[in-house]
Amino acid sequence: MAGIVIGVDSSTQSTKALAVDTATGEVLGEGRAAHTVTGSGGARESDPRQWWQALQDAVAGTGCAGRAEALAIGGQQHGLVALDADGVPVHPALLWNDTRSAGQAAALVDELGREDWARRTGSVPNASFTVAKWAWLRDHGLTGRVAAVRLPHEYLTERLTGRPAAERSDASGTGWWGEHGWDRGVLDLVGLDEALLPPLAEPGTAAGETTGPFGGLRPGIPVALGAGDNAAAALGLGLGGGTGAVHGQPALSLGTSGTVYAVTRGRPADPTGTVAGFAAAHGDWLPLACTLNCTLAVDRFATLLGRDRQAVEPGGEAVVLPFLDGERTPALPHAAGLVHGLRHDTTPGQLLQAAYDGAAYALLAALDLVLAAGSETAGDAPLLLIGGGARGRAWQDTVRRLSGRAVQVPAAGELVALGAAAQAAGLLTGEHPAEVARRWDTAAGPVLDPVEKDEAAAARIAAVLAAGAPLLGA
Ligand SMILES: Nc1ncnc2c1ncn2[C@@H]1O[C@H](COP(=O)(O)OP(=O)(O)O)[C@@H](O)[C@H]1O
Ligand SMILES: O=C(CO)[C@@H](O)[C@H](O)COP(=O)(O)O
Numbered sequence: 001m002a003g004i005v006i007g008v009d010s011s012t013q014s015t016k017a018l019a020v021d022t023a024t025g026e027v028l029g030e031g032r033a034a035h036t037v038t039g040s041g042g043a044r045e046s047d048p049r050q051w052w053q054a055l056q057d058a059v060a061g062t063g064c065a066g067r068a069e070a071l072a073i074g075g076q077q078h079g080l081v082a083l084d085a086d087g088v089p090v091h092p093a094l095l096w097n098d099t100r101s102a103g104q105a106a107a108l109v110d111e112l113g114r115e116d117w118a119r120r121t122g123s124v125p126n127a128s129f130t131v132a133k134w135a136w137l138r139d140h141g142l143t144g145r146v147a148a149v150r151l152p153h154e155y156l157t158e159r160l161t162g163r164p165a166a167e168r169s170d171a172s173g174t175g176w177w178g179e180h181g182w183d184r185g186v187l188d189l190v191g192l193d194e195a196l197l198p199p200l201a202e203p204g205t206a207a208g209e210t211t212g213p214f215g216g217l218r219p220g221i222p223v224a225l226g227a228g229d230n231a232a233a234a235l236g237l238g239l240g241g242g243t244g245a246v247h248g249q250p251a252l253s254l255g256t257s258g259t260v261y262a263v264t265r266g267r268p269a270d271p272t273g274t275v276a277g278f279a280a281a282h283g284d285w286l287p288l289a290c291t292l293n294c295t296l297a298v299d300r301f302a303t304l305l306g307r308d309r310q311a312v313e314p315g316g317e318a319v320v321l322p323f324l325d326g327e328r329t330p331a332l333p334h335a336a337g338l339v340h341g342l343r344h345d346t347t348p349g350q351l352l353q354a355a356y357d358g359a360a361y362a363l364l365a366a367l368d369l370v371l372a373a374g375s376e377t378a379g380d381a382p383l384l385l386i387g388g389g390a391r392g393r394a395w396q397d398t399v400r401r402l403s404g405r406a407v408q409v410p411a412a413g414e415l416v417a418l419g420a421a422a423q424a425a426g427l428l429t430g431e432h433p434a435e436v437a438r439r440w441d442t443a444a445g446p447v448l449d450p451v452e453k454d455e456a457a458a459a460r461i462a463a464v465l466a467a468g469a470p471l472l473g474a
Helices: 048-061 099-112 114-121 130-139 152-161 184-189 229-236 295-305 348-374 393-403 415-429 433-440 455-467
Strands: 004-010 014-021 027-034 068-075 081-083 148-150 206-209 222-224 251-254 258-261 276-279 285-291 319-321 338-340 383-386
Touching: 004 048, 004 152, 004 229, 004 415, 014 048, 014 415, 027 048, 048 068, 048 152, 068 152, 068 229, 068 415, 081 152, 099 114, 099 130, 099 184, 114 184, 148 152, 152 206, 152 222, 222 415, 229 251, 229 258, 229 276, 229 285, 229 415, 229 433, 251 348, 258 348, 285 348, 295 348, 319 348, 319 455, 348 393, 348 455, 383 393, 393 455, 415 433
Parallel strands: 004 068, 068 222, 251 383
Antiparallel strands: 004 014, 014 027, 081 148, 206 222, 251 258, 258 285, 276 285, 319 338
16 A cells, blocks of 8 residues: 655645655655735735645645655635636635625625524635625626636646536535535525536545646646645544544644634534534534634734743733734624733733733634534543644643643644545545544644633633623624
């Protein structure tokens, strides 16, 4: 079973590619290329052609492209790639954290009602969902020349294979996918012709084969369907079905977005909208809550305070709600950051700690809702901590203190790319990708013991959130 597969994470800030030994899971090479995100106020856009170049650069950077036998891509969710008849973007992609579509999301929720959205699509759409972004493009007269609508990883996979293909994990973040396929009622509601969407493919099948020597890949190697980045990370952690299946163990990802999720057999349908009812990539479900302000917001506070990001100090009563980009959880798309409770003796290190607390609080508050939505918990299994922020001691300590849970930090750094690699390997071996990741032991890493939960800090944040509602645009 020897051979090499490549897994790609095309995320908000960069593309990362790993070349992985199919038999052992050893990472043989790594490539990376940065993305540019433009926009101020609520706007967040990227040119999809830049992702395509970054994909080729990152794949070439692994040093193993010519020996790869299969490849798959995990991509940032929700983004709207609108292409003309020649496959050229008619507009930069509207990203998951672009909040200009908040008004369209609210109008769509009013039209069908929260219960109906949750029942049909598993989720109540917010500004992140593709359906709200399409409505925003429509309302701004920008849909006229659109001949194809793609999600970020669909766009990239299609450029590799020349064939359009959609899959359930990322489709479930559009707002126009239901358990049994595209929801024609929702498509009619927003005036989107189903012919503009790629056909849905069955999990475990190939999207196609490479049609050129992209980034040094051999033409003709199979390309797996790919997945939304959170679903890919779940595969990369070995969460989900197959032999030795793992269901209900929570994971928390600290990156541009903060996410908390579990793979469950129960289909989530939360009418409050806090938990998105995503599909996992190969069957199962992925109840998930997501924040817009995570590592970038905390890093911004560190910069404002002139401190290293790890230079936190305990104590004090300051509360920071770091909603620099507006916020999705809680649903405050028009909010700005809020600092409360400053005293003469508040130190910069305490203020920085308060920013970490404010960013982690909403995710941890949503954790129980996530598990309840999927009707599954894996006993007292540790909380898996991943994403760039998981490398930071201050993040690890904050999550332990505000959750009161044991936390496991996988030694493997790039779980999305590893999950994509496991999917590519599964295409070759016939295994479930989560089973491949378990065989590779990708989640292995130190388990940090639980510490007493800091109920006082959580109560302070909850009180400021409630009292600050008018300032936060609630
Ligand atoms: N040691 C660290 N401590 C805290 N944050 C870190 C550390 N290393 C990286 N990061 C943060 O991780 C983020 C990138 O995480 P990543 O999961 O790669 O993001 P994304 O996939 O959303 O592009 C950066 O915003 C950076 O601030
Ligand atoms: O919107 C969501 C999930 O619903 C985000 O998690 C995006 O998928 C972006 O991911 P990163 O770039 O932060 O990894």
